[in-house]
Amino acid sequence: MTSPRRSHWDDVYTTKQADTVSWFQDDPTPSLDMIALTGLGKDAPLVDIGGGASVLIERLLDRGHSDLTVLDIAQAGLAVARTRMGERAALVTWIAQDVTAWQPLKDAFSIWHDRAVFHFLVEKADRVAYMRALDQGVSVDGCVILAPFALSGPERCSGLPVRRYSAELLQAELGQRYALIDQKLQTHVTPSGNRQDFIWCLFKKTQTLAAAEP
Ligand SMILES: C[S@@+](CC[C@H](N)C(=O)[O-])C[C@H]1O[C@@H](n2cnc3c(N)ncnc32)[C@H](O)[C@@H]1O
Structure with a gap:
């Protein structure tokens, strides 16, 4: 079913060039640095939430990462990335889905990466649904960026x-079972030259919900 949210993002990717949108970056170094900081191996299952047409997945393949999934609400965004990657797209799992309605397999991922997606969830119910998916999908000792x-x-x-x-507000959303490992402020310069501050946080999942409950 097409929701207003899905239509918005499909429109974006069908009406704009991927390298002209404000969030475009040809060098995803902040993501790569945080992923390296997890200390997890190149075979660690990683999901890029709202990856859209990002080049991150190609850079990760270049570095030898072998278990990569991209989820995005916009089929059109995923299509841009897949077309650009050609045959290499077959090395990646692609999921066209709203993350707030997603039910990943339990413990399926040891790295959850989200750049510029969670901040769109302005409704509490959506953030709760996002965190439910995250907590189901991320294994204990897994990392959340x-x-x-x-x-x-x-x-x-x-x-x-x-x-x-x-970082404190993100910690409050995740809860105390997720330990903050690192944080940094980063300024992204958009293709039109505007500056946008991002907060990058790396958390580690320390416990399941069941283990934390009395
Ligand atoms: C600002 S863009 C960031 C794209 C990418 N993460 C990057 O850094 O280049 C936001 C992305 O999140 C996707 N998105 C927005 N809401 C979503 C949702 N509820 N579930 C899944 N993807 C979503 C959009 O389609 C879009 O690709």
Whole structure:
């Protein structure tokens, strides 16, 4: 079924060149640095949430990562990446799905990566649903990389309102079973030259919900 959210993003990817949108980056070094910081091997199952047309997955394949999944609400965004990658696209699992409705296999991933997606979830119910998917999909000792706009970042992205975060606010969303390992503020320069502050946080899952419950 087509939701307004899905239509918005499919429209973006069908009407704009992928390298002109504000979030475009040809060098995903902040993501690569955080993924390296997890200390996990190249065979660690990684999911890029809302990966869209990002080049991150190609850079990870270049570095030898072998278990990669990209989930995005916009089939059109995934199609841009798949077309660009040609035969290499077959090395990746592609899922066209709203993350808030996703039910990943339990413990399927040891790295959850999200750049500029979680901040669109301005409704509490959506954030709860996102965290339910995350907690189901990420195994204990797995890592979660979240990179929304920082408190000093823009109030909107792609014409939509966003929620801005500090590491403490992200910690509150994840709960205490996720330990903050690292954080950094990063300024992204958009293709049109605007500056956008992101907060990058790396968390480690320390416990299942069941183990934490009395
Ligand atoms: C600002 S773009 C960031 C794309 C990519 N992560 C990057 O860094 O280049 C946001 C992406 O999240 C996707 N998205 C937005 N809401 C989503 C949702 N609820 N579930 C899955 N993907 C979503 C959009 O289609 C889009 O590709």
